[in-house]
Amino acid sequence: QVQLVQSGAEVKKPGASMKVSCKASGYTFTDYFMHWVRQAPGQGLEWMGWINPSSGGANYAQKFQGWVTMTRNTFISTAYLELNNLRSDDTAMYYCVRDVQGDMDVWGQGTTVTVSS
Amino acid sequence: QSALTQPASVSGSPGQSITISCTGTSSDVGGYNYVSWYQQHPGRAPKLMIYDVSDRPSGVSNRFSGSKSGSTASLTISGLQAEDEADYYCISYTSSSTYVFGTGTKVTVL
Numbered sequence: 001q002v003q004l005v006q007s008g009a010e011v012k013k014p015g016a017s018m019k020v021s022c023k024a025s026g027y028t029f030t031d032y033f034m035h036w037v038r039q040a041p042g043q044g045l046e047w048m049g050w051i052n053p054s055s056g057g058a059n060y061a062q063k064f065q066g067w068v069t070m071t072r073n074t075f076i077s078t079a080y081l082e083l084n085n086l087r088s089d090d091t092a093m094y095y096c097v098r099d100v101q102g103d104m105d106v107w108g109q110g111t112t113v114t115v116s117s
Numbered sequence: 118q119s120a121l122t123q124p125a126s127v128s129g130s131p132g133q134s135i136t137i138s139c140t141g142t143s144s145d146v147g148g149y150n151y152v153s154w155y156q157q158h159p160g161r162a163p164k165l166m167i168y169d170v171s172d173r174p175s176g177v178s179n180r181f182s183g184s185k186s187g188s189t190a191s192l193t194i195s196g197l198q199a200e201d202e203a204d205y206y207c208i209s210y211t212s213s214s215t216y217v218f219g220t221g222t223k224v225t226v227l
Contacts, residue, residue, distance in 0.1 A: 059214055109162065110162060
């Protein structure tokens with residue numbers, strides 16, 4: 001079955017960088033865009049951006065431009081989210097989500113990132 | 118891009134119908150028929166309930182329906198059940214080829 005398995009929880013210090021991975025299985029990785037969505041504790045969902053795994057092209061929400069990078073490795077069907085210069089308000093659950101014609105149908109289990117000194 | 122506006126909370130008794138609004142602009146909700154709705158129970162990943170304004174994925178109860186008028190989309194839950202108690206989020210495609218979520222609505226079944 002279609003599955004997205006994300007990397008484990010991370011604890012980072014302010015100013016550090018993070019890199020979360022999302023391994024896809026059960027479908028052709030390059031056939032579907034991948035979104036990244038985050039949710040701070042007790043807060044709503046926030047769309048961060050998406051990547052075309054086939055071309056590697058990405059489009060980011062304006063808020064994240066300049067400090068987020070979405071990449072992929074097609075050989076291992078894995079998408080990556082990198083966020084630089086972390087702050088305490090980047091503490092959140094980060095999800096990768098498969099796109100099907102503009103809709104997010106399959107979600108990863110989420111990766112908790114805690115930013116604390 | 119500002120978040121789409123949803124009411125913070127909506128409540129109803131079992132069996133009743135409730136409607137959640139999602140207000141944007143002509144650059145997002147009003148400009149495209151690409152509005153989706155997600156249900157999220159505590160500690161769980163969101164689940165797609167409605168896509169393309171009013172279409173339901175297979176397996177989603179027909180008690181859930183969506184519509185749009187101008188720059189406001191709506192999700193209606195009819196025959197409210199205890200299991201419907203959750204947070205609901207709308208999301209829309211935008212003119213920048215990006216997406217924006219709504220602020221989220223907590224649905225309480227009285």
